[in-house]
Amino acid sequence: DRQEVLEVFPPEVKKMLQQLYAGDQDPKTASLVLQDCVASSTVDSLNLFVTKSGRPIFLGRGAQYLDARGQWGGNFISYANQDDYRVRYAGLLETLASVLHARGYYGPVGIDVMQDADGQPYIVDLNPRVTASYQLSLLRGHFYERRGLSEAVLFYPLGLKCTRETFDDVFRAEITAGRVVVCGWCEGRAGPGGVFRYSTVSLVLGGKNAADLQQLVDKVNAFKIYK
Numbered sequence: 001d002r003q004e005v006l007e008v009f010p011p012e013v014k015k016m017l018q019q020l021y022a023g024d025q026d027p028k029t030a031s032l033v034l035q036d037c038v039a040s041s042t043v044d045s046l047n048l049f050v051t052k053s054g055r056p057i058f059l060g061r062g063a064q065y066l067d068a069r070g071q072w073g074g075n076f077i078s079y080a081n082q083d084d085y086r087v088r089y090a091g092l093l094e095t096l097a098s099v100l101h102a103r104g105y106y107g108p109v110g111i112d113v114m115q116d117a118d119g120q121p122y123i124v125d126l127n128p129r130v131t132a133s134y135q136l137s138l139l140r141g142h143f144y145e146r147r148g149l150s151e152a153v154l155f156y157p158l159g160l161k162c163t164r165e166t167f168d169d170v171f172r173a174e175i176t177a178g179r180v181v182v183c184g185w186c187e188g189r190a191g192p193g194g195v196f197r198y199s200t201v202s203l204v205l206g207g208k209n210a211a212d213l214q215q216l217v218d219k220v221n222a223f224k225i226y227k
Contacts, residue, residue: 038114038115038116038122038124039116039117040114040115040116040117042063042114042115043063043064043112043113043114043124044061044062044063044085044089044112044113044114045061045062045063045064045075045110045111045112045113045131045133046058046060046061046085046089046093046110046111046112046113047059047060047061047062047108047109047110047131047133047134047136047137048093048096048097048108048109048110048111049107049108049109050097050100050101050105050106050107050109051106052106053101054097054098054100054101054102054106055097056093056094056096056097058085058086058089058090058093059134059137059138060077060079060082060085060136060137060138060140061077061082061085061089062075062076062077062133062136062137062154063075063076063077064076064112065153065155073155073156073157073158074132074133074153074154074155074156074158075133075136075153075154076151076152076153077136077137077151077152077153077154078150078151079140079143079144079149079150079151079152080144080150082140089113089121092113092121092123096109096111096123096126100128105128107128107129108128108129108130108131108134109126109127109128109129110127110129110130110131110133110134111123111125111126111127112124112125132154132156132202133154133156135154135183135204136152136154136204139152139181139204139206142178142181142206143178143206146178147177147178147179147206148208149178149179149206149207149208150207150208150209151206151207151208151209151210151212151213152204152205152206152207152213153204153205153213153217154183154202154203154204155201155202155203155204155205155220156183156184156201156202156203157200157201157202158200158201158202158203158220158224159198159199159200159201159224159225159227160198160199160200160201160220160223160224160225161197161198161199161223161224161225162197162199162223163187163197163199164185164187164199167199167223170219170223171219171220174216178206179205179206179207179216180203180204180205180206180216181203181204181205181206182201182202182203183201183202183203183204184201184202185199185200185201185202186199186200186201187199187200188200198225203220205217205220
């Protein structure tokens with residue numbers, strides 16, 4: 001919608017220009033890329049590793065977790081159907097690895113892929129680095145192969161209104177069973193005199209199925225700080 005674009009673009013472009021400095025010009029950090037809209041509501045988040053020889057190693061496919069405002073807050077993954085995605089995106093990953101290898105890159109890569117009505121895949125985001133959800137694919141052995149937990153979700157950054165000590169007490173059984181993995185934890189204080197204690201964390205939760213996982217998510221969300 002043209003009118004919506006005219007309303008959204010000016011403030012966004014202004015913020016981009018304010019972040020542009022002389023040393024940032026070469027990478028074109030404030031460039032706008034205009035392209036055809038891909039009519040799809042599904043985005044596949046793929047993690048892979050490109051070897052020194054340029055061979056892609058598929059690690060896993062997840063789905064983005066977006067909040068009510070459309071902001072990224074983590075990823076979901078279903079370990080049981082990963083081989084289907086490995087086959088579906090084999091050709092795309094070979095092409096991507098070839099392009100990165102030709103430019104001298106090897107290492108971790110994360111991409112977001114959308115498909116049009118004809119099944120044509122489009123890479124809409126490329127991150128040649130360890131992405132925020134990279135560990136989700138690597139936890140397959142921990143959750144699925146050793147504990148039979150086929151569903152998992154990573155939340156980051158997640159604000160909680162509790163300390164690490166309180167969290168460990170409340171979730172002791174889940175942590176011991178390997179259903180909760182703490183990837184990172186920072187604590188802070190806010191409010192007058194720092195009276196309010198809070199935590200900013202990265203968590204991975206595992207469940208036997210979607211309903212089982214949702215129960216654990218709901219338990220964690222009881223401590224969530226909603227903005």
